[in-house]
Amino acid sequence: MSSLDALFTPESIILVGAAHTETKLGGIVLRNLRRFPGRVYPVNPKYRELMGYKTYPSLQEVPYSADRSLDLAVIMRPASEVADILRGLRGRVRCAIIVSSGFAEAGHEDLQNEIREIGRESGIRLLGPNCMGIYHARRKLDTFFLSYERLKRPKRGNTAILSQSGAIMTILFEALRAANTGVSAAVGYGNAVDIDEGDLYEYLREDDSTQVVVSYVESLDDGRKFLESARLLGEKKPLIVLKAGKGESGRTAAYSHTGRLAGRYEVFASLLRQFGIREAGDLDELIDTVKALSYQKPALPGQRAGKRVCILTNGGGAGVLAADECMRQGLEVARVPEERAFKLREIFPSFFSVANPVDLTAQVRDEDYLAVLEEVQEVYDGFLIIALTGVIGISLRLAELVRAFKEKTGKPMALYTSNDGVARSLARLMEKAGIPSYPSPERAVRGLKALLFY
Amino acid sequence: MSSLDALFTPESIILVGAAHTETKLGGIVLRNLRRFPGRVYPVNPKYRELMGYKTYPSLQEVPYSADRSLDLAVIMRPASEVADILRGLRGRVRCAIIVSSGFAEAGHEDLQNEIREIGRESGIRLLGPNCMGIYHARRKLDTFFLSYERLKRPKRGNTAILSQSGAIMTILFEALRAANTGVSAAVGYGNAVDIDEGDLYEYLREDDSTQVVVSYVESLDDGRKFLESARLLGEKKPLIVLKAGKGESGRTAAYSHTGRLAGRYEVFASLLRQFGIREAGDLDELIDTVKALSYQKPALPGQRAGKRVCILTNGGGAGVLAADECMRQGLEVARVPEERAFKLREIFPSFFSVANPVDLTAQVRDEDYLAVLEEVQEVYDGFLIIALTGVIGISLRLAELVRAFKEKTGKPMALYTSNDGVARSLARLMEKAGIPSYPSPERAVRGLKALLFY
Numbered sequence: 001m002s003s004l005d006a007l008f009t010p011e012s013i014i015l016v017g018a019a020h021t022e023t024k025l026g027g028i029v030l031r032n033l034r035r036f037p038g039r040v041y042p043v044n045p046k047y048r049e050l051m052g053y054k055t056y057p058s059l060q061e062v063p064y065s066a067d068r069s070l071d072l073a074v075i076m077r078p079a080s081e082v083a084d085i086l087r088g089l090r091g092r093v094r095c096a097i098i099v100s101s102g103f104a105e106a107g108h109e110d111l112q113n114e115i116r117e118i119g120r121e122s123g124i125r126l127l128g129p130n131c132m133g134i135y136h137a138r139r140k141l142d143t144f145f146l147s148y149e150r151l152k153r154p155k156r157g158n159t160a161i162l163s164q165s166g167a168i169m170t171i172l173f174e175a176l177r178a179a180n181t182g183v184s185a186a187v188g189y190g191n192a193v194d195i196d197e198g199d200l201y202e203y204l205r206e207d208d209s210t211q212v213v214v215s216y217v218e219s220l221d222d223g224r225k226f227l228e229s230a231r232l233l234g235e236k237k238p239l240i241v242l243k244a245g246k247g248e249s250g251r252t253a254a255y256s257h258t259g260r261l262a263g264r265y266e267v268f269a270s271l272l273r274q275f276g277i278r279e280a281g282d283l284d285e286l287i288d289t290v291k292a293l294s295y296q297k298p299a300l301p302g303q304r305a306g307k308r309v310c311i312l313t314n315g316g317g318a319g320v321l322a323a324d325e326c327m328r329q330g331l332e333v334a335r336v337p338e339e340r341a342f343k344l345r346e347i348f349p350s351f352f353s354v355a356n357p358v359d360l361t362a363q364v365r366d367e368d369y370l371a372v373l374e375e376v377q378e379v380y381d382g383f384l385i386i387a388l389t390g391v392i393g394i395s396l397r398l399a400e401l402v403r404a405f406k407e408k409t410g411k412p413m414a415l416y417t418s419n420d421g422v423a424r425s426l427a428r429l430m431e432k433a434g435i436p437s438y439p440s441p442e443r444a445v446r447g448l449k450a451l452l453f454y
Numbered sequence: 455m456s457s458l459d460a461l462f463t464p465e466s467i468i469l470v471g472a473a474h475t476e477t478k479l480g481g482i483v484l485r486n487l488r489r490f491p492g493r494v495y496p497v498n499p500k501y502r503e504l505m506g507y508k509t510y511p512s513l514q515e516v517p518y519s520a521d522r523s524l525d526l527a528v529i530m531r532p533a534s535e536v537a538d539i540l541r542g543l544r545g546r547v548r549c550a551i552i553v554s555s556g557f558a559e560a561g562h563e564d565l566q567n568e569i570r571e572i573g574r575e576s577g578i579r580l581l582g583p584n585c586m587g588i589y590h591a592r593r594k595l596d597t598f599f600l601s602y603e604r605l606k607r608p609k610r611g612n613t614a615i616l617s618q619s620g621a622i623m624t625i626l627f628e629a630l631r632a633a634n635t636g637v638s639a640a641v642g643y644g645n646a647v648d649i650d651e652g653d654l655y656e657y658l659r660e661d662d663s664t665q666v667v668v669s670y671v672e673s674l675d676d677g678r679k680f681l682e683s684a685r686l687l688g689e690k691k692p693l694i695v696l697k698a699g700k701g702e703s704g705r706t707a708a709y710s711h712t713g714r715l716a717g718r719y720e721v722f723a724s725l726l727r728q729f730g731i732r733e734a735g736d737l738d739e740l741i742d743t744v745k746a747l748s749y750q751k752p753a754l755p756g757q758r759a760g761k762r763v764c765i766l767t768n769g770g771g772a773g774v775l776a777a778d779e780c781m782r783q784g785l786e787v788a789r790v791p792e793e794r795a796f797k798l799r800e801i802f803p804s805f806f807s808v809a810n811p812v813d814l815t816a817q818v819r820d821e822d823y824l825a826v827l828e829e830v831q832e833v834y835d836g837f838l839i840i841a842l843t844g845v846i847g848i849s850l851r852l853a854e855l856v857r858a859f860k861e862k863t864g865k866p867m868a869l870y871t872s873n874d875g876v877a878r879s880l881a882r883l884m885e886k887a888g889i890p891s892y893p894s895p896e897r898a899v900r901g902l903k904a905l906l907f908y
Contacts (some may be wrong), residue, residue, distance in 0.1 A: 011581070023846065091631075101805060101815075102805060106804060106805045107804075119775075143587065146844045146845075148873065150846075150875070150876070151844045151874075152874055163771070164771070165769065165770055165771025165772075165774075166769070166771075166816070167767075167768070167769020167770060167771045167772045167816075167842050168769070168771035168772065169770060169773070170769070170842060170844045170872070171769075171771075171894075174872045174873065174874055175894075178873065216771065218771065218774060244771060244774040244778055245774050245778070257704060272481075282775070282778075282779065282894070282896040283775060283894040283895065283896055284738070284894055284897070286895070306698065313621075314621070315619065315620070315621020315622070315624070315625075316619055317617070317618070317619025317620075317621045317622035317670065317698060318619075318621045318622065318625060318627075318699040320619075320672060320699050321622070321698050321736070321737060324698055324699065325736065349559065350561075351555060351556060351559075351560045361555075362620070364620075365459075370787050386745065388605045388621050388624060388625070389604065390600045390605045390624045391600075391604075392477070392604075401484045418624070418625065418628045419628065419632065420605075420606055420628055421603065421604070421606075440625075440629075440736070440737040440738055441625075441737065442736040442738070443738070444739055448603070
């Protein structure tokens with residue numbers, strides 16, 4: 001059993017700083033904890049009951065037995081009180097989330113060092129301070145101090161999110177939700193006084209509900225530990241890192257934000273490459289990559305797959321943009337071999353262009369896509385489907401045809417379609433079949449690339 | 455009066471190949487023409503009336519007076535009939551849109567040469583063949599063969615779209631609509647047997663309802679004419695070119711798609727730069743740039759504006775990502791000068807970080823943004839506002855505060871906010887005030903950059 005089980009899948013939670021109203025953060029968290037099926041012990045000296053929970057005036061009153069400590073404490077009191085609260089938790093909990101800010105990021109290194117020390121000697125694992133805490137879909141656990149009205153949660157899925165920054169956590173939540181990509185767990189770990197990327201990578205490596213890990217990193221205390229645990233995680237499941245603080249101004253901002261020093265970016269990036277860890281250049285690339293990896297299993301480091309892509313389109317221009325992007329991404333868009341092109345030309349109207357992209361024109365019918373896929377399936381390593389639904393020959397049946405092909409061959413595939421009306425329904429059906437849909441031809445290519453190699 | 459007035463703002467239209475049902479393209483176009491307030495003459499030998507219009511069995515029956523020809527013909531008959539139809543239109547119309555495909559793009563250069571010749575000797579200006587035709591918002595003119603159910607039209611605005619490719623036209627329509635960016639006119643010119651980019655640039659240069667021009671180009675017949683007219687247009691209003699067919703495979707696809715040869719991309723790109731014309735790298739960059747330019751007037755070539763950007767954020771991580779992107783884009787994120795930072799620190803809580811990005815944290819209130827803007831307005835050339843609406847201190851009032859500042863100073867500004875609930879309303883209000891909103895911090899930086907320099 002990992003020492004982080006108390007963080008990810010606790011049975012019992014003490015909430016220090018629970019409040020009676022959702023205009024206070026301690027009230028929002030308590031409200032969000034109502035979905036949690038385990039035991040919750042709110043602490044607040046002014047109330048005997050909050051939102052239906054029996055409430056305790058002080059930590060000392062929370063019932064506990066010496067032979068079995070509680071799992072998790074969530075601390076939402078001012079920075080100056082946190083050390084005393086932690087001392088009071090000694091022997092009572094295995095892990096504490098310190099949501100409060102006002103530590104190193106605000107110039108108070110002394111307070112931060114003090115709580116680190118208390119954590120070490122008491123054996124309580126600490127998350128934070130200055131952090132969002134934990135979200136765990138299966139466990140219905142959510143300590144984020146944002147209401148469901150202010151921040152919608154993504155559906156349950158196989159992607160874990162790690163972020164020092166709470167703001168980036170909310171951005172990733174919204175972006176993954178918009179990209180129809182589900183989340184297994186999310187940890188906002190702020191100043192990382194104890195639990196850091198390395199610990200979290202180690203835990204997620206063994207977590208069966210997580211198949212993809214997204215890690216937003218601003219700065220690192222222990223680069224060696226980070227890289228080693230990242231390598232180990234990356235060998236088992238895809239890890240995608242978004243590194244912020246790449247430039248001079250970004251770096252200064254990262255320091256004042258988390259109180260940790262951002263190192264030289266170029267060194268970091270080259271080490272990531274060396275260790276076979278994926279790095280996203282910006283937020284869009286991160287989301288596009290994660291979406292693909294969440295929908296389909298990519299090749300792991302060492303199992304380098306091929307680069308030959310076939311583009312099937314019913315809009316010439318969109319095919320050209322996709323082919324351009326393939327070139328930029330190092331993917332090969334070789335022509336359909338002549339003997340196979342010949343067979344396809346026999347069944348297609350003369351104005352279809354059977355090269356690569358294969359242009360099925362505005363006169364396309366659903367089954368034309370399948371005819372091409374069947375004929376060239378062995379020639380290519382991955383397929384990009386472009387389906388512009390403005391024409392009458394494309395229906396939702398296309399999703400069923402492509403799904404069957406996908407199940408039979410298991411080849412990497414991605415879809416570009418528009419986001420209106422029929423297209424949105426088509427995209428949703430394709431995604432149910434495990435084929436990720438993207439908002440531009442170029443982004444679909446980048447998604448497909450993530451499945452083919454890195 | 456330009457010879458293209460008959461194309462953009464006709465009084466009268468002959469539709470050759472009108473149909474009775476919207477399962478036929480000629481029926482969709484007739485249906486869409488019902489919004490057009492001028493005269494419409496459908497031609498179809500089988501009907502005397504179509505969708506409420508008196509219908510003519512042949513071209514010869516369409517009433518016309520020898521001293522005043524009609525303006526525009528839209529031809530939707532098979533390629534083999536087009537030459538004869540054009541001969542029949544001699545002296546009767548000033549311009550003809552040939553929607554039909556089956557010309558050079560399908561290997562029939564002979565047919566294409568024939569219609570080009572007829573156009574020349576008859577004086578009829580030709581758009582197409584193999585094209586979408588014309589959309590003109592003010593004139594309520596729409597010859598696109600896609601129903602409003604299949605393709606929603608963007609709102610009326612100041613951006614003109616030119617595209618060889620019909621597929622890309624539909625993609626741009628949807629993307630601009632999603633980006634809340636309005637369109638003045640759109641021309642899909644297909645194989646460009648007569649009217650080409652140069653003619654269209656010349657027309658749009660003088661068109662007062664158009665302030666920004668987007669041009670999707672796959673291949674060019676006359677590079678010199680293109681560049682010269684692009685330069686002239688770009689001197690008066692921003693022109694953004696998206697060039698497809700950059701690589702070997704893309705180039706081949708572009709040829710089979712439009713029957714024109716795509717030249718060496720690198721030469722083209724360097725000439726664009728030389729002539730001060732903006733080029734977008736991909737579809738996202740195109741939309742981000744156009745949106746900014748459509749909302750605010752940028753500096754024109756020669757009036758190079760400054761590069762100093764101030765980032766105001768209530769989420770540290772988002773500010774760091776934006777600062778990183780500024781660095782990549784060649785923008786400067788210099789610290790707030792110390793005497794001004796000092797003043798701000800006096801009024802702000804100690805945990806706000808007054809550097810650059812200015813981090814107003816999750817404890818921000820609307821008026822904190824304004825306090826920063828007012829204090830540093832003279833120090834920076836442009837402002838990036840990041841407003842994460844998950845926190846309680848941000849309300850829709852922020853839009854009003856920022857609008858007033860924008861009106862007073864006229865400085866370039868862009869917004870990043872999320873796309874849910876309150877954020878969406880905030881974004882819409884900001885956009886009403888002329889501040890474009892973007893779906894990621896990095897894209898907001900790229901939008902802002904388009905306003906500062908290129």
